[in-house]
Amino acid sequence: MGITERKEREREEMRHLILQAAQKLFLENGFEKTSIRSIADAIEYSPATIYLYFKDKNELFLALHILAFEKMMVEFAVVATIADPFERLVALGRQYIKFAIENPELYDLMFLMQAPMEALACRDEVWEDGMKSFDFLRLILTECMDKGIFRNDLELDSTCLTVWSYMHGLVTIYLKKRMDMFEDGQQMQRMEESFRIFIEMLKASFK
Amino acid sequence: MGITERKEREREEMRHLILQAAQKLFLENGFEKTSIRSIADAIEYSPATIYLYFKDKNELFLALHILAFEKMMVEFAVVATIADPFERLVALGRQYIKFAIENPELYDLMFLMQAPMEALACRDEVWEDGMKSFDFLRLILTECMDKGIFRNDLELDSTCLTVWSYMHGLVTIYLKKRMDMFEDGQQMQRMEESFRIFIEMLKASFK
DNA sequence: TGTTTTTACTAAACACTGTTTAGTATATTT
DNA sequence: AAATATACTAAACAGTGTTTAGTAAAAACA
Structure with a gap:
């Protein structure tokens, strides 16, 4: 069954999505203005979600x-x-x-x-x-x-x-x-x- | 009349008091943990007071x-x-x-x-x-x-x-x-x- | 002296921050 | 079909810098 594989893939995609948004905000506004909330906003997820993918x-x-x-x-x-x-x-x-x-x-x-x-x-x-x-x-x-x-x-x-x-x-x-x-x-x-x-x-x- | 002189002196003393407390906290805890509130606490004044002496x-x-x-x-x-x-x-x-x-x-x-x-x-x-x-x-x-x-x-x-x-x-x-x-x-x-x-x-x- | 003005200060609020907790739908397994 | 696991979030916690409105006391003026 490929469910665990798909889940792992989805997990990786989500990490990538967060990282891409973070990088974009980071480069545009500097790291001081890049908050967890602003990243969450950018990807249209709750701030708490980011903590499921990054400690x-x-x-x-x-x-x-x-x-x-x-x-x-x-x-x-x-x-x-x-x-x-x-x-x-x-x-x-x-x-x-x-x-x-x-x-x-x-x-x-x-x-x-x-x-x-x-x-x-x-x-x-x-x-x-x-x-x-x-x-x-x-x-x-x-x-x-x-x-x-x-x-x-x-x-x-x-x-x-x-x-x-x-x-x-x-x-x-x-x-x-x-x-x-x-x-x-x-x-x-x-x-x-x-x-x-x-x-x-x-x-x-x-x- | 020396009132303006005394006031100026008191103002300078207050600036000094704030600066001394700030320096102490800064050296002890690093600048990341040195907040306006913690400085205010240390000198037993309200945080807003610090803004009367520093922009x-x-x-x-x-x-x-x-x-x-x-x-x-x-x-x-x-x-x-x-x-x-x-x-x-x-x-x-x-x-x-x-x-x-x-x-x-x-x-x-x-x-x-x-x-x-x-x-x-x-x-x-x-x-x-x-x-x-x-x-x-x-x-x-x-x-x-x-x-x-x-x-x-x-x-x-x-x-x-x-x-x-x-x-x-x-x-x-x-x-x-x-x-x-x-x-x-x-x-x-x-x-x-x-x-x-x-x-x-x-x-x-x-x- | 009494009244007005200025000064020194603060409580409370505003708009943020990182992070955690408890709870809820959905998906998967049994 | 019922039980479990997963993905997600609303709301709260404890902070942050800063501003605003209001209050007592001191100084200046009458």
Whole structure:
């Protein structure tokens, strides 16, 4: 009998429906204005129904967080075609900035909000999405080191952390409106120039 | 007649009382659990009273944000005694990490939360506190460049932004629990190692 | 001094929020 | 056909930021 299968399918469809509505509201109005009630309204169900498919708001945000990482990884994939690992690293950096600026709410959810991390902590799970993207960077840096572009006496993971920290800091300062020391119209150029300086620093630090 | 003076003094005292209670609750329970009502309870006044002294919660958070910057600048002052500008820069970096780790809620308020920036935007004011601390970094980097430690063909402000971005990114990744790719006990060592790598990069990038 | 005006404050309400509970139709199984 | 399980919801609970209308006390004015 296929009833249990159909029920499981229907359950999955409902989860998908909730998630799609949540994502839409999230991207349109920001996460502060996305309430359980507004999601329920959008799909024409009662707020209580959402709790039959997600334990709480953290779980819902974790699901959105996973979708966001999928989106980012798809956008990152375009750099894979670049043969030279250092050029690939630079291209990845530009993609990272691009993604953050074009998806500020998603970036927040992925790297700043505590909601998804709390959901993971409740489940005793590790941050798989974060680790996967960290691996993506690690692979590129490994190639750079192997090709002798970088000095390889530096610990790989800590070097990855250094690169990511810079990128994360740069876009976070921008997204969180902490770039007021530069005129409004020049903030993007400043980011560009800072990025070039960092790339120069990376290059220069490896004979 | 000194009545208006006394009234002004009393008004200032009340603002201070509210701010002290707010800061206490903020540091003890985090900003998410610090409500206008809980502050009102703590000082034994009605919630509506707080609105006679602060326009809204953003204004209240802006006031706390200013106090937080004062605290940070006091802690930064200790590096001023270091003669060598590069050593001073390294010491400032360590102070920055120390401050962020010891005052995670304050760091959030200063560099991530939108509340204080919204209050500033309402008032049409610039982010003076941020600019002052940026100047502090700029001064040190200027000295480094003057003494020939750094190449000085790089734009000063963009170089400052690069250094700050790295520091900000590093501590934010840590504070926002995004360092799960490293075991719990080794996260501090990883930060230390990354910091050393960044310092090496800075050194190496200037002949 | 007595009267009017201003000041300081609050109770209560408004419109929200996440979440839980108890109950109701419908679908499935026995 | 009766019993059980499923899917869903109305209503409530305990919060949130904020506003409004009203009240005592203080200050200013006559």
